Amino acid sequence: MGWKETAEPVLTRMPTVRQPEGHVPFRRKLGWTAGVLVLYFFLTNVALYGLQTGQAGNPFGQFSSILAVGRGSILQLGIGPIVTASIVLQLLGGANLLGLDTSDPRDQILYQGLQKFLVIVMICVTGLPYVFAGGFLPASEAVAQSTGIGIVGVQWLLFAQIFVGGVLILFMDEVISKWGVGSGIGLFIIAGVSQRLVGGLIGSDGFFASWFGILTGSIEVSPLTSSGLQTLLLGQGELVALFTTVLIFVVVVYAESVRVEIPLSHARVKGARGRFPVKLIYASVLPMILVRAVQANIQFLGRILNSQLGLPAWIGVYSDGQPVGGLFYYFAPIYTPQDWLGASQAAWQVALRVGVDLTFMVVGGAIFAIFWVETADMGPEATAKQIQNSGMQIPGFRQNPGVIEKVLERYIPQVTVIGGALVGLLAVGANMLGTIGTVGGTGLLLTVSITYKLYEEIAEEQLMEMHPMMRQMFG
Secondary structure, eight states, X not given: OOHHHHHXXXXXXXXXXXXXXXXXXXXXXXXXXXHHHHHHHHHTTSBOTXXXXXXXXXXXXXXXXXXXXXXXXXXXXXXXXXXXXXXXXXXXXXXXXXXXXXXXXXXXXXXXXXXXXHHHHHHHHHHHIIIIISXXXXXXXXXXXXXXXXXXXXXXXXXXXXXXXXXXXXXXXXXXXXXXXXXXXXXXXXXXXXXXXXXXXXXXXXHHHHHHHHHHTSSOOOTTSHHHHHHHHTSTTOHHHHHHHHHHHHHHHHHHHOEEEEEEEESSSTTOEEEEEEETTTTOSTHHHHHHXXXXXXXXXXXXXXXXXXXXXXXXXXXXXXXXXXXXXXXXXXXXXXXXXXXXXXXXXXXXXXXXXXXXXXXXXXXXXXXXXXXXXXXXXXXXXXXXXXXXXXXXXXXXXXXXXXXXXXXXXXXXHHHHHHHHHHHHHHHHHOOGGGOOHHHHHHHHHHHHHHHHHHHHHHHHHHOHXXXXXXX
16 A cells, blocks of 8 residues: 555545635635735734743744744744745655656645645644744743743643644635635735835835935935945945845846747637747746745754754854854855855855855755746646647647657756746845845845736736636636
């Protein structure tokens, strides 16, 4: 008996959001999407009961906005468990260890059930160290005394709350995927990053407030000195951060429009033509979440080991919870310009850290882009079958999936690798130069790309609403 037969009774009974029967009107999709988004913002403001006031730790640093973390709230874990479970599934699927065919309805149910099961496991694997090992969510002694359940009881109460939050965000993502527009993960990332971006622009310490102080003289800056110029460019003036933020917006929108278009024609309907676009960022920016999640989990592990066991100097030296030496320092990503310009370490140590981060992001971006394309049925073989099933063919070639696949193999694999590496390079470059609100290069890339794709999907939904026959043609 294989693992599928053994696990099937459990995986097929995992709670799930009901699939809509028939077409969901566009307005109703927008309603579900807006409702879930409001619920997300509400839950990020539901403080954990039993948490020591103002003591919620932030082990993921800048990754918090990418992982949609509500610090000190019931959504303390954000989408981290979902992303980590996706990484595990992609690695298992890439190595052909699952033996699941997602085109088979039975295997598709098993895959979805396995994904939910892994998410729940990751909620426990991440949440338990949060509360019991790393001291990131310290229990309140006052609550322990008033309730009479002791510190350990309050710790279990904290874990129960973040467990419920992790399960809620899992089903919120599923609701949007089935009943709304776009994906829940993408929507939560946009929400988290946008909050910090808007705060970085109009907050009390934001860009406009700083420049108001500079222009009125309340913030004294001398642009003729090196320190004053650095303040204007990299410090409170944030001119480089503003330039980088605008540049990332422009580059991502441009990259989304750069594509190789393969002509298509309908095999039976004369004059019916179309094009299959192979975009420069073919795998989208979403694989960057997986790369950053790996880095975040490495740093999370380092802080747990350091707090519980203490680490040799060559493995990790920590100051205020941040690595300042050892292997974990070199594995730590570059967050801001100060991490490499104002670092106290030797120049060769800073250069090595930058090199490791750049290599990790470029190589990891390319690898995870390949995994993403294969698991999301965007590879040459799966795409060729989709084109064949739609009744289309490439003019001048036989109407055969194998022939279409060979044509697609000239473009998709190469573009996937180039696009993944390019996104990794852009993310590291943006982090080194800085961004408004310190949202990070990855967060900004994700937000712009997801927003652009959301705009395209909304436009497509509106087109389908106006022309129901097109919905029947394209399924």
